[in-house]
Amino acid sequence: MNYMMVFFMLSGIIVFCSSRNHILLTLLSLEFMVLSVYLLLFLVMLIYGYELYFSLIFLVFSVCEGALGLSILVKLVRSHGDDYLSSVSILSW
Template identity: 70%
Template sequence: MLEYVILMCFFLSVIVFCSTRKHLLISLLSLEFMVLFSFMMLFLLLMNLGYELYFCLLFLVFSVCEGALGLSILVSLVRSHGNDYLSSMSILSW
């Protein structure tokens, strides 16, 4: 039952990520929720199979690095453009 709740929350975060295209902060938050729920699914899978949880620790380290990079991009965007709209971010302006 818990697996279905986690899977439903994961798909809801995917839907939120696909539907929000205005603010970078909301997109980053939905990506973090996707990482969190995929970690929960991975943890439950590894616990059920009886494997070591070292891979979960490695997954958490990479997800923290991803979150820090996303936050630094958000701060850089707000400092340069004054807002976090995705429409103001362009490849040519970098």
Template identity: 60%
Template structure:
């Protein structure tokens, strides 16, 4: 009974993160935060699955390592965009600008 509640919570977390990702497209920071929330919900689902099947939790540490690398890459893109354009709006970011 409790595991089905956790699975429902992880699905709700994933879908709400996807909804925020789709609806808040104007700011890069909100997009990155919703992507991190999606990664956290996937980690929660992975952790539940590995505990349910009595596997080692080593793969979850590998997943967290890659998610930290993804977060650092997103923050570096955000910082470079703010330094060149002054804000994080996608409307002010032209494809052909250098």
């Protein structure tokens, strides 16, 4: 089971590092990594018998992170017309 979690995390990191065109793919890979960390955290807390309140707090923060990323994506699409990284310059923000 641990090898599967490591595989999920590594595949998310590989997709995050290799996506150079679209910001949406980058956000999706970040959410995939957050979900794999959440699943690992949930399993560790369940195995050792800890309370699951920390996993709920982690899930709330990950939802806030996803909402912030989507709001930045919507602002980018409205201002530039697409979500390509090549059309975005740091000086234009």
